[in-house]
Amino acid sequence: MADRPSDGNAAREAARVLCVPASETIVIVFSGAIVGILTHWVKRSRACPGVESCPPAAHRGNSTWYGYAPVRLYQSDRRLWVPRTLEVTENLEELLRSYDLAGQVWALHRQCEGRRRSGRVEGAYLETRTDAALVTPFDVRPAVQRLYHQVEIAFGVKNPTPPRVMLPVAAAAAPIGWVETASADPRPPTAEQLEALRRMAGRGGNPTDVGQRRRTPQASSNGKAHP
Numbered sequence: 210m211a212d213r214p215s216d217g218n219a220a221r222e223a224a225r226v227l228c229v230p231a232s233e234t235i236v237i238v239f240s241g242a243i244v245g246i247l248t249h250w251v252k253r254s255r256a257c258p259g260v261e262s263c264p265p266a267a268h269r270g271n272s273t274w275y276g277y278a279p280v281r282l283y284q285s286d287r288r289l290w291v292p293r294t295l296e297v298t299e300n301l302e303e304l305l306r307s308y309d310l311a312g313q314v315w316a317l318h319r320q321c322e323g324r325r326r327s328g329r330v331e332g333a334y335l336e337t338r339t340d341a342a343l344v345t346p347f348d349v350r351p352a353v354q355r356l357y358h359q360v361e362i363a364f365g366v367k368n369p370t371p372p373r374v375m376l377p378v379a380a381a382a383a384p385i386g387w388v389e390t391a392s393a394d395p396r397p398p399t400a401e402q403l404e405a406l407r408r409m410a411g412r413g414g415n416p417t418d419v420g421q422r423r424r425t426p427q428a429s430s431n432g433k434a435h436p
């Protein structure tokens with residue numbers, strides 16, 4: 210029973226890989242830096258073993274970068290910080306890039322749109338801790354090797370995503386033909402409305418149609434233009 214949480218300091222846990230869940234905000238402290246790898250999709254996600262050992266077709270195909278960081282996750286029900294290997298997405302790495310992470314406590318959550326399982330991971334800095342039990346780094350590579358069932362993995366790859374280009378938002382007049390009703394619905398569009406917008410964009414339709422359809426759904430029933 211040595212693993213029971215009631216044993217307090219004696220409890221040990223594997224630093225297994227932790228993905229930021231869609232359903233809740235998690236709070237973690239970084240115990241060290243992010244280590245990056247490339248993955249290739251070959252029927253499943255495979256870690257790149259490095260250009261010398263990687264099948265050329267796979268290596269030339271689409272790659273997705275993932276980072277892994279040693280963290281301690283706060284479990285409020287147990288009032289314990291448990292070791293985990295945090296999976297860091299490309300956009301989260303971009304957010305964290307300018308910080309000296311060791312000892313920093315962050316709240317992380319995943320922004321999900323509709324039914325998509327994956328979404329942007331976002332985070333907020335909370336505080337910096339110096340407790341040895343929280344900031345002592347550990348090697349994340351074994352957990353990553355277990356995750357991919359691969360021993361040969363090229364670690365230390367930098368996130369290849371180019372930095373986001375930030376530009377000012379323009380508060381200018383609406384485009385010609387765009388119908389703005391006085392009682393405009395202040396809520397964001399629903400999933401169905403977004404899907405209609407995407408279909409429209411794919412067909413090269415014009416956004417006025419979507420705007421009108423959204424506000425007067427019955428109008429589309431006799432419109433031959435939109436079967």
Ligand SMILES: [Zn+2]
Nearest residue numbers: 257258263268
């Ligand atoms: Zn490769």
